[in-house]
Amino acid sequence: MEKMLTGIRSTGTPHLGNILGVIIPSIYMANKNKKHSSFIFIADLHSMVQIDNIKTIQNNTYQIAAAWLAFGLNTDNCLFYRQSDVSLVTELAWYFSCFYPYQRLTLAHAFKKKEIEDKGKISVGLFAYPILMAADILLYNAKIIPVGKDQLQHIEIARRIANYFNKKIGEKLFVLPNAFLQKQNMFVIGTDGKKMSKSQKNYINIFSSDEILKKQIMSIRTDSKSVKENKDPVTDNIISLYSLIATVNEIDMMKKRYIKGGYGYHEAKIALYEYIIHKFSLERKRFFSFMKNKSLLDHILALGAKKAKRIAYERLNYIRKHLKLNSII
Template sequence: MEKILTGIRSTGTPHLGNILSVIIPSVSMANKNIKHSSFIFIADLHSMVQIENMKIIKNNTYKIAAAWLSFGLNIDNCLFYRQSDVSLVTELAWYFNCFYPYKRLALAHSFKKEMKKKEKINVGLFTYPILMAADILLYNAKIIPVGKDQLQHIEIARRIGNYFNKKIGKKLFVLPNAFLQKKNMFVLGTDGKKMSKSKKNCINIFSSDEVLKKQIMSIRTDSKSVKEKKNPETDYIMSLYSLIAPVDQIEIMKKKYIRGGYGYSEAKIALYEHIIHKFSSEREKFFSFMKKKSLLDHILALGAKKAKSIARKRLNCIRKHLKFNPII
């Protein structure tokens, strides 16, 4: 039985890129998979490298939980929990910190990228891949649904697991593999770059109709007039529409682009209307869950209880090999 594990940082409401590349494929796998072989968590500890206000992180956690549940995650079939509720993962991360070479970690693309952008860098940002490796390896997860930008982190987790296995002299950790949805591995934002909260180029299906429409209408286009023919292969509106619309509707829009007489504003309205229609049920459920935060806390606590039971057994096995006493 191969375990599946994935998570999203609680840095805000999941945008369309998160939904298409992580949430939808992960929910599908979790609901079809063998009971309790899927681990889905909200990475609130990881969020601290970016957000210092814990009230914001807590509220974001509710948004993430509501988003997952609105897309039909079956909590009876998987372990759905808040990362900070299973603090044993931080103990494992410390062991990895002490075994993994500093020079290798310093080569992480994400850290070097942030170093160029910021003057103030916290230690958590540097050790981020270590905690991520602990999230994965603590449960011996094999399949990790991720976006393209997380591939190096999965490779680091593999190296850490392999490095630790060799040091201990026993295969304690299963080495994980990244799982990419090729169609949705790279979702463009409104500016044509990868959709990201930090770039402020997101389309948020859980925002109000007015805000959602404003986001879509801000999608960057060229200066071609309504009458002119347009290239559907290089257009950002078409790129997003192709990810969510049925094949026949995609072909209709492509023909309109090629024929001419079809403006970008019309295409944006078509994208907006399709998002409203396609995700109407999920939007309704999301807003309902956000009014029931005590229910969300209860659901996450149930998942954490199950995850803790597994984590404690795994960590005690690791502690045994490190000559530490078991956790009582």
């Protein structure tokens, strides 16, 4: 049985790009998979290389958990947990760091980018980030890893580590993970026409208040054509976003209005805003309800961690045995 695993860093409320590109496809996979063959964790330990405020990470964790649950993640079928609640993963990361070549790790994209931008602020955690990610995956022998293109190198590092240990020990101790790139919704544009990103501040947060959500949508960049003029639906940012969530007929209708003229960008933005409010009304209601009941979120994540710990404990003892170390008591 092939296991699927995906991690989400605690960097804030998932935006529309995260929802369409990661959350919805991953939930679909998890809910249709066999029981306990899917692992979805909130990577709060990874987030510490980016955020140094623990309370912020904690609140972000709640927002992420609430968002995934709001979109219908079935926690009876998968393991949904907080990364720091299964600390055994850090022990495995240490074993990997003792064997993986330093020079290879200096080639990691995130490290090289930070080295160029601000070498003085590179932490050991940022440098070793791919090692912990490899441990997240290999601890559970996960095979299918849904990722974006920017994470492909990290999966390759995990594969190299798995190969190294398999050859060193002389048996298939670790399954080689495969990156799973979602064919649809891999690139969701932001309000400026570039890829939607929190760092670029061009995102749409469907879990914002109505007022803030409307403000975000009204900030979508367009050309300067007047209401009367006909417009090109192919190059328009509003239609690009509308096309990701609306039906074929609704998309076609808006495109015809663009081509005909007499339909302004303001009107199109209002249509997009109202469509988001309508389409995600249930998910928004669920999200706000979960955020008012953080003890329930803690309970759900703790149950997932308990299941994950059982598997991690057995796996780590098996790995320890092959490294000639004593078992965990």
